[in-house]
Amino acid sequence: MNALVIYESMWGNTRAVAEAVARGVGPGVRAIDVGDAPAILPRDVDLLVIGGPTHAFSMSRESTRQDAVQRGAPPGHEHGGIREWLDGQAPADHVDVATFDTRVAKVRKLPGSAAKSAAKSVRRHRLGRLVGSESFYVDDMEGPLLDGELDRARAWGAELARGHPEGRASAR
Template sequence: MSTLVLFDSNFGNTRKIAETVAAELGNDATATPLAGLGQGGLEGVDLLVVGSPINAWKPTPRTQEFLDGLGEGSLRGVRAAAFDTRVRLFIHGDAAAKISHALEKAGARIVARPRGFIVEGREGPLAAGEVEGATAWARSIAVAAQGSGPSGTDVTD
């Protein structure tokens, strides 16, 4: 299974979660910044995970541009999940849910509930336990992606 973990990151926290998720998903999984996604970068991808920091109650502009560029049905047959990074004391928005909705609208089968990871302060670091939480979340994605059949949507916690 070809796996791609796409992310945008301002201070490295979202990158850390993306790299953790990719490492847990296996040898063929790669964590790639959205800025580094080339033309045709989604070709052959079976599992797509997209992450972004919350920016003004939504994904970053770069993430939103990527999502807006997905054509209806362009992710048909792809399993997907979404996450965001957010400040603990000022939870402002839910970028992960917005990303998940956009991926589903493009035809992806969502295999995990959108997940938010807490950052201490505006620039980080990640809160205690969040890297371990990302590992556990990635394991649930792997199980759901392997177990989901050709019909229906399998969403796990």
């Protein structure tokens, strides 16, 4: 199995979760910033894990990313995130896809999240079979991640790998 973990992160929390998920999926699996991700999903990828921060109860948009930069997030992701990456993908029937997000813990009960929005986008673009969706929690917009979230992310990655027909993933 070849796995690819793609993330968008404004404050570093989603990146940390993506790296933990990648470690759980398998040795050598890397988490790749969406800005460095291949424009088109490579044909040999059979497990795609994609995640980003929840902005306004959904995946980020250019305007919400610009707002994050105005609030102190490092610049560099204002013009492209996982929403745009997913919009650029062609249908694929060979890949299992899991989505995740980071979101503020005090609004856990609110219905919208980047993971749910990304899952809808995966279905809409017919980008494979959705096999999981998860949220990981931060204390406030900038973080930090709540205690135990990185362990939970690593365990979720391992669960995704076990659920894949070929077991643990190889590096991509």
